[in-house]
Amino acid sequence: MRKVVIAGNWKMNKTLAEASDFMDAVIPKAPGGNTEAIVCAPFVHLPALVEKAKGSNVKVAAQNMHFEESGAYTGEVSPVMLTDIGVTHVVIGHSERREYFAETDESVNQKTKAAFAHGLTPIVCVGETLEQREANETMDVVGNQVKKALAGLSDEQVTQTIVAYEPIWAIGTGKTASSEDANEVCAKTRKVIAEITSQGIADQVVIQYGGSVKPANIDELLAQSDIDGALVGGASLEPESFVQLVEAGTK
Ligand SMILES: O=C(CO)COP(=O)(O)O
Numbered sequence: 001m002r003k004v005v006i007a008g009n010w011k012m013n014k015t016l017a018e019a020s021d022f023m024d025a026v027i028p029k030a031p032g033g034n035t036e037a038i039v040c041a042p043f044v045h046l047p048a049l050v051e052k053a054k055g056s057n058v059k060v061a062a063q064n065m066h067f068e069e070s071g072a073y074t075g076e077v078s079p080v081m082l083t084d085i086g087v088t089h090v091v092i093g094h095s096e097r098r099e100y101f102a103e104t105d106e107s108v109n110q111k112t113k114a115a116f117a118h119g120l121t122p123i124v125c126v127g128e129t130l131e132q133r134e135a136n137e138t139m140d141v142v143g144n145q146v147k148k149a150l151a152g153l154s155d156e157q158v159t160q161t162i163v164a165y166e167p168i169w170a171i172g173t174g175k176t177a178s179s180e181d182a183n184e185v186c187a188k189t190r191k192v193i194a195e196i197t198s199q200g201i202a203d204q205v206v207i208q209y210g211g212s213v214k215p216a217n218i219d220e221l222l223a224q225s226d227i228d229g230a231l232v233g234g235a236s237l238e239p240e241s242f243v244q245l246v247e248a249g250t251k
Contacts (some may be wrong), residue, residue, distance in 0.1 A: 014237070023049055040123070093112075112124055112149050124164065125210070187191050
């Protein structure tokens with residue numbers, strides 16, 4: 001059975017009490033097996049959530065980090081700090097960070113390398129704008145982002161990278177790419193990874209789709225040949241909905 005990774009990206013939501021309640025509700029129901037459940041939480045909640053998740057089937061991720069280990073970077077959090085408290089995954093290059101916080105393909109690559117240097121698994125986000133899609137530039141944009149993000153990684157590191165394809169026009173809009181369209185980009189993304197490594201390596205990479213994923217469309221998305229999971233925003237905020245998404249991975 002293939003590995004499925006369902007990650008809930010809470011973005012800038014939830015108080016500590018709400019985050020704790022969520023974990024209390026989800027942990028007993030997280031199925032494990034072939035499906036990995038990851039909660040991507042705001043920095044301030046990470047220590048408490050890691051503590052709660054110990055011994056469970058839920059992993060805890062940061063939504064960003066700096067690539068340096070330490071230094072004069074006011075307001076930033078380093079990979080050393082994340083591993084020190086037991087965080088295992090980190091989201092890198094989310095389109096909201098690229099758009100509002102000046103993340104570039106270069107910083108995404110630096111952060112991806114830094115994640116591996118510190119034993120963190122990166123969830124690297126890529127995706128095109130509506131304008132780019134309408135201009136038929138989707139694969140140029142996504143292929144380029146993937147190549148730049150993975151530049152300089154060993155084959156072993158590439159196999160461990162989780163790539164999240166999130167078309168920007170489908171994020172938080174209720175517009176999901178059709179499963180076939182999403183799969184087409186994910187399949188082509190895998191081809192790009194095969195070109196820079198090998199087919200054998202590319203076949204092992206977990207490629208997620210993200211953008212208005214919800215319990216009502218997860219089955220269809222996961223039934224596609226090249227979609228190995230989902231990175232979910234809005235529908236990951238409620239325990240019931242998140243558990244349904246994770247359970248879909250086990251079907
Ligand atoms: O950006 C996303 C996850 O990282 C997708 O968000 P939505 O699921 O709310 O569209």
